[in-house]
Amino acid sequence: MMYALLFTILGFAIMEFSGWFIHKYIMHGPLWNIHKTHHQPSKSFFELNDLFSLLFGSIAVLMIFLGLEGLDYRFWIGMGISFYGMLYFFIHDVLVHRRIKWFERPKNKLLLGIFRAHQAHHATNNKDDAVSFGLFVVPKKYFKSK
Numbered sequence: 001m002m003y004a005l006l007f008t009i010l011g012f013a014i015m016e017f018s019g020w021f022i023h024k025y026i027m028h029g030p031l032w033n034i035h036k037t038h039h040q041p042s043k044s045f046f047e048l049n050d051l052f053s054l055l056f057g058s059i060a061v062l063m064i065f066l067g068l069e070g071l072d073y074r075f076w077i078g079m080g081i082s083f084y085g086m087l088y089f090f091i092h093d094v095l096v097h098r099r100i101k102w103f104e105r106p107k108n109k110l111l112l113g114i115f116r117a118h119q120a121h122h123a124t125n126n127k128d129d130a131v132s133f134g135l136f137v138v139p140k141k142y143f144k145s146k
C-alpha cells in the first residue's frame with residue numbers, strides 16, 4: 001500500500017516538474033508554434049496545443065499497461081500521471097480557461113492562488129516574456145490575499 005502511494009505521488013510530482021520544464025524550455029521554445037495556439041484566442045473548441053495532453057495521456061496509458069501484470073511501480077507512476085492529468089484538466093482547462101463552464105471564479109484560497117498564477121502566465125501572448133510555468137508549484141505571492 002505504501003509502495004503504491006509512493007509511486008503514485010512520484011508520478012504526480014514528475015508531471016509537475018517535467019511539465020514546468022517542458023512548458024518553459026520546449027513549448028515556449030522550439031515547439032512554440034504548437035503551444036502558441038493556447039496563448040491566442042481560438043475559434044474552435046480544440047487547440048493544436050491539446051496534442052501535448054494527448055502525448056502525456058498516452059505515456060500514462062503506456063505505463064499502466066506495462067505495469068499491469070503484478071501492479072508494479074510503472075502501473076502506479078502511470079496512475080499518478082493520470083491523476084495529475086485529471087486534476088490539470090479540471091483546474092487548467094475548466095476552472096481557469098472555462099472551456100467548459102462548470103465553475104465560477106474560485107473563492108478557495110489555494111485554488112485562487114493557482115488561478116492567479118496561471119492568469120499571470122497568460123498576461124502575455126509572447127514566447128519569451130511569460131512567467132509562472134508550473135500549475136501547482138507557483139510563487140507564494142499569488143496566494144497572498146488582497
Ligand SMILES: [Zn+2]
Binds near residue numbers: 027039121
Ligand atoms: Zn504557455
Ligand SMILES: [Zn+2]
Binds near residue numbers: 118
Ligand atoms: Zn493556460
